[in-house]
Each structure stands twice: as structure tokens, then as C-alpha cells.
Amino acid sequence: MPLFRYKAVTADGEIVEGQYDVASENEAVSKIQDAGNIPLEVASADGVAGGGGLAGLFKREAMNQTQVLQFTQQLATLLGAGQPLDRALQILLELPESEKARRIVERIRDHVRGGAPLSEALEAEPGVFTRLYVNMVRAGEVGGALDTTLARLATYLERAKALKESVVNAMIYPAILVVMVFAALVVLLVFVVPQFMPMFKDMNVELPFITQIVLFAGTTLQSFWWLILALVVFIVMTIRRRLADPEKKLAWDARVLTMRVYGPLVAKLETARLARTLGTLLKNGVPLLTALGIGRNVLGNTALAESVDKAAEDVKTGGGLAHALAQSKRFPKLATQMISVGEESGSLDDMLLKVADTFDIEAKNTVDRMLAGLVPVMTLVMTGVVGFIMMAILLPIMSISGSIQ
Missing domain, CATH: 3.10.20 (Ubiquitin-like (UB roll))
Known part of the structure; x- marks a missing residue:
């Protein structure tokens, strides 16, 4: 065994x-x-x-997402077993870890031993623990159920991490495929096609238009690759500089949501993230308006974050969450309908978590369908481009052979 x-x-x-x-x-x-x-x-x-x-809790120099998750799980376990908070932190401090992570846990322990609540100690480490994390811990302290709150927080972090990893892992193969396609094209144009240029010159015949295009592309890549690379870097830096402007970033994110395939995927991913955040916070007694203020910060799409801000204003004046979110027409209709049912039944927190589970699955299925179509499309594109290049090379040769016969 x-x-x-x-x-x-x-x-x-x-x-x-x-x-x-x-x-x-x-x-x-x-x-x-x-x-x-x-x-x-x-x-x-x-x-x-x-x-x-x-x-592997503190293998790196700082506590990343996985390390924070494991820290939360183990702290919840120790508190649930009846260990005092300072003793639980001392136990975690004694485990093997990097020096920087040891200092983080040590500072948290010292804050707690000095009489500060855990939420205040965590808030003093803003680069490690998010507002969501701190506010949930604070709610658990007020409610007298810190161990339960940490367990729920660990579940939230685990689900969020799993969703992110599933999307990233699903994109690895297509990314490799795209890189291989471009690498093959560069090899053909830079190293293979130029080998035929002396032969075509010796033939002293007029080359077909597609042959001229391919030869020009190969010569350009071979002679001016550094200029092309510099141009690509310049374009990327220009785009990043433009997106650093909040107004331009907002306009771009709003446009992303209208894209045919990618837009719905972004909406599903962000809806799942927002719903899980709100549901977890409400489960721990955080008021809805406070939860909305925290939840908008977990969104990567600024257009959706703006919609949450407007929804918070509507909720503040007595409106329902589902109706407020539906006004923007940016969130999936199924999500707002489910939230409406949760409000009517008085179980908004549970329904938000169901919304998160539903759109986790929806997002994964969407990614799977996209990848199922992307792989054959990339294969066809590669085949077509290689065929085009080979035809450009063979046409002059075939033309010469025909004229000789």
C-alpha cells in the first residue's frame, strides 16, 4: 500500500x-x-x-493565491479544533516556509497578540489579503464564527482558483498550436522561400503574382525582421498606454462584451466571479451595499464594474438587485432571473452561489466549444497557408516545364 x-x-x-x-x-x-x-x-x-x-505553502518569496488558500484552510482547521487564534498562528509560523512569508505570518501574530482583531492584522498586509478577504474575516469576528467564516472563505478561494485554472489550462494547447503555426510560417518564409530566388532569376521569366507576394514577404522578414519586431513592440506599448486611460479602458471593455463569441464568455466568467463574491459575503452577514462595493473590485471588466456601481445606487434607493443589474443589459438574463427568484424567496445568498456554480459550468462549456472549433480551424488555416506558399513556388517551375514541352 x-x-x-x-x-x-x-x-x-x-x-x-x-x-x-x-x-x-x-x-x-x-x-x-x-x-x-x-x-x-x-x-x-x-x-x-x-x-x-x-x-508548499510558502515556497515562493510571497504568498500567492494558492498559498493564501492553504493558509486559510489550515487556520480554519486549527480554530475549528479549539486552538486559540494566537496559538494557531504560532503553529503556522513554526512550519517550514520562506523568510518573507514567515515575516508576514509573524506580523499578523504580533498584531493579534497586541490586542488587535485578525481582520485588522490582515488589513495591514494589503498586498497579500484582499478587501474581500478582510471584510469577510471582519464579519466573522462580529458574528462570533471566525472558524466557519474562514472555512467558507477557503471554499470561495478554492472555487475561484479552480475556475481560473480550468480556463488557463484549456488555453494551453491552442496557444501552443498558434505559436507552432507562426513558427512554421516564419521558417518557410525566411529560410525556405529565399532559396528559390536565384533559380527564378536564372529562369528569366515573369513570375506569377502570388509568387511575387510570397518572395516579397520572405525577403522582408529576412532583411527587416528587427523593424517588424520593433513595430510590434511599439503597437503593444501604444495599446497598453491607451488602455491605461480609464475612459478608453471603459470603452474597450464595453466593446468586448458585444463581441460575438468572446463577449458572452467574458460576461459568464465575470458573472460567476461576482455572484460567488456576493453570495459568500451575504452568507457571512455583510450588508448588500457593502458586498456590492467589494464585489465590483473583483471584476476585471470595467464596464461590468460600472454596471455594479449603478446597481448599488439603485439598491441604495430601495430597488431590487436583480432589476438593478438587468438595467445595464450587460449581465446574462439567466443570472438576473435567478437573482430575482432568490430575492422573492428570501434566499438571495444561496441563489447567488447557485448562479456562480451555473455560470462556472457555462463558462467551462463555452471554452470547450471554442476550443473544439479552434483546433480544426487552425489546422485548416495552416494547411491553406502552406499550400499557398507551395503553389507560389511550384507555379513558375510548372510554367517553365510547360513552355519547354
Whole structure:
């Protein structure tokens, strides 16, 4: 059977290590708990981390999204097991980690030991913990359920991370395919096509128009590649500078939402992100207006963020959330209809989380459909371009052969 190594906290607050020869990670966790200990890390003996461990928590110089998630999960576990907050932070501090991450946790612990609430200690680390994170922790402190709040926050972070990773992973293959297509074209135009130019000159015949186009493209790339590269860099920098202007960024983001395929995908991704944020905040007792103010900050599309701001103004004057969001006509109709049902039934928080789950799945399905069409399209484009180049090379040769016969 597989061998699993573990780290756990005893009832006295001491960290113990060991290993179990069991069938699964869950069985190892059960054995740790049966021994009266709190599992902190479970990993297979070959070094692959288990699902709740802290082994890779602070491997980098700063706490990234994954590390913050694991920190939250383990802090919730320790608090749920009855450990005092300062003791729980001390346990996390004693685990192996980078020096910078150690200082972050140490500062949080020192704030707490000095009498400050955890939310205030987290707020003092703005580059690590977001407004959403801090406000949820603050709501949990007020409600007296910090461990439950941290557990919900960990679930939120985990789902958000999973959605982001699913989209990124789905785009890896198409990105590689696009790079390979452009690399193949560059090789053909820069290294293969120019080899035929001396032969065509010796033929002393008028070249077909497509042959002239291909030869010109190959010569240009070979001789002025540095100018083309500089032009591309200039265009990219110009676009980034223009998008740094809030008005131009707003206009561009609004236009993105109207694009035929990409627009609906962006709307679904952002709707899922907003709904999960609002639902999680409302579950923890954060007022709706405050939740909207926090939720708009998790949106990457400024046009949708502007719509949330306008919706908050409507809600402030007594309007319903669903009607306020629907006014912009930028959010999917299904989302606003589901939110309306949640408001009517008095379970807005639960319905928002259902909206998030629904549009997580919708976004993933949309990406899958896009990729299913993109791969054959790219293959056809590559085939067509290569065929065009080969035809441009073969036409003069065939013309000469015909005239000789």
C-alpha cells in the first residue's frame, strides 16, 4: 500500500511527524484524527502533496493565491479544533516556509497578540489579503464564527482558483498550436522561400503574382525582421498606454462584451466571479451595499464594474438587485432571473452561489466549444497557408516545364 507522511498538532499544541502505510490519503487523515491529533499536512512518500497540506505553502518569496488558500484552510482547521487564534498562528509560523512569508505570518501574530482583531492584522498586509478577504474575516469576528467564516472563505478561494485554472489550462494547447503555426510560417518564409530566388532569376521569366507576394514577404522578414519586431513592440506599448486611460479602458471593455463569441464568455466568467463574491459575503452577514462595493473590485471588466456601481445606487434607493443589474443589459438574463427568484424567496445568498456554480459550468462549456472549433480551424488555416506558399513556388517551375514541352 502507498506510504503517506504527515504533520499534525497534538492536544498540547505540539507538532508531530510520522508516516502511515494506508490505502488513501483520507484513511491517513482518519488515523491522525483517531489518535487525537489535528492533521496539518498529508503527502505521499514520493513527495506529491496531498489535498490539504502546507508543504508548499510558502515556497515562493510571497504568498500567492494558492498559498493564501492553504493558509486559510489550515487556520480554519486549527480554530475549528479549539486552538486559540494566537496559538494557531504560532503553529503556522513554526512550519517550514520562506523568510518573507514567515515575516508576514509573524506580523499578523504580533498584531493579534497586541490586542488587535485578525481582520485588522490582515488589513495591514494589503498586498497579500484582499478587501474581500478582510471584510469577510471582519464579519466573522462580529458574528462570533471566525472558524466557519474562514472555512467558507477557503471554499470561495478554492472555487475561484479552480475556475481560473480550468480556463488557463484549456488555453494551453491552442496557444501552443498558434505559436507552432507562426513558427512554421516564419521558417518557410525566411529560410525556405529565399532559396528559390536565384533559380527564378536564372529562369528569366515573369513570375506569377502570388509568387511575387510570397518572395516579397520572405525577403522582408529576412532583411527587416528587427523593424517588424520593433513595430510590434511599439503597437503593444501604444495599446497598453491607451488602455491605461480609464475612459478608453471603459470603452474597450464595453466593446468586448458585444463581441460575438468572446463577449458572452467574458460576461459568464465575470458573472460567476461576482455572484460567488456576493453570495459568500451575504452568507457571512455583510450588508448588500457593502458586498456590492467589494464585489465590483473583483471584476476585471470595467464596464461590468460600472454596471455594479449603478446597481448599488439603485439598491441604495430601495430597488431590487436583480432589476438593478438587468438595467445595464450587460449581465446574462439567466443570472438576473435567478437573482430575482432568490430575492422573492428570501434566499438571495444561496441563489447567488447557485448562479456562480451555473455560470462556472457555462463558462467551462463555452471554452470547450471554442476550443473544439479552434483546433480544426487552425489546422485548416495552416494547411491553406502552406499550400499557398507551395503553389507560389511550384507555379513558375510548372510554367517553365510547360513552355519547354
